[in-house]
Each structure stands twice: as C-alpha cells, then as structure tokens.
Amino acid sequence: MAEQFKKLFNPLPGNHYLHVTTVVGDVSFLLQEMMQSVGGRFNLAVYSQNSLDFGLRPPNAYIQYIKDFKEPFRALPRDHDTVVLQDIFHAHENPKALLKLAYTTLANTANIIIMEKKGVMDIQAVKAMLEEHEFRAPNEIDVIDGYDLVMAKKMHMWGNGL
Incomplete structure (x- = not known):
C-alpha cells in the first residue's frame, strides 16, 4: 500500500499537507x-469525540479535533499543498462545505484526495461534485486495497481563480 500511495505525492521542502479523517492510521503516519522528510508541516483534523492516545498521534503533527459531523475543519487560506479527506466525505452532514474549505485552503495547482472504503461513495457523483466546485481532472485511482480514491487538482485561474 505505502509505495503505490506515496507515488501520488511529490513532497517539496516547506510543503503543508492536511489529512481530514475519522480514523488515524497508516495514511496519517505516512x-x-x-x-x-522535507521539513514540511503535517496538519491533522480528526472527527472524533475523543482525543487520540499519545501512541496513536503522529509525531510533530498539528492536531485539531472536531466532535460533530456538522462542523467544518479549520484551515488557513492557501496554506496547504495537499488535502486528503479519508472516511469523512460520506459521513459529514455537508460534503459540499468540505470541498469549499478544501478549495480555500489549497494553494494553486494543489491536490485534493477523497478516500472512502470500497463501495461507500458514488465515484461518478463525487467526480461531478469536484468539477462543480472547480477542481479539475478528477480521476479514480486504485492504489489502496479496500479503498476507493478520487484525486483532483485546484488549477490557477480556472473557475474560482485564486
């Protein structure tokens, strides 16, 4: 899983990645x-009623806890080079709000990845929703057993522009 998944990324010095999830696990640690490894920053937004046990926290991660699927995660505008939404898109009361927040926090030409357990999301509907929210070139990518994954890009000067 790790090697195929890692190929989706091109971490550069100073990059900021945001992982929004309900479960902290292999993806978070990776x-x-x-x-x-590149002197970047890893931000983690966990939708959970409880704080993570110390051993389950990725070291040096900046962690925020969101207790309710109605609430948005917090992120600064144009602060992230990649946003990964894992096991949250289907559960959140307003997935369109998650896409708006992701669009706002992503730098230009940055990527969004939506991961859900196989069979949970309607891939064509998610691709259409990504296009509707000004993400371009949405693609389904099969790199993690047990997960459907859709990846798209925020493009400079397209749709919403900056």
Missing part, C-alpha cells in the same frame, strides 16, 4: 513521515 503523510506525516513525508512532511517530516
């Missing part, structure tokens, strides 16, 4: 490791 993204944190990539950011640490």
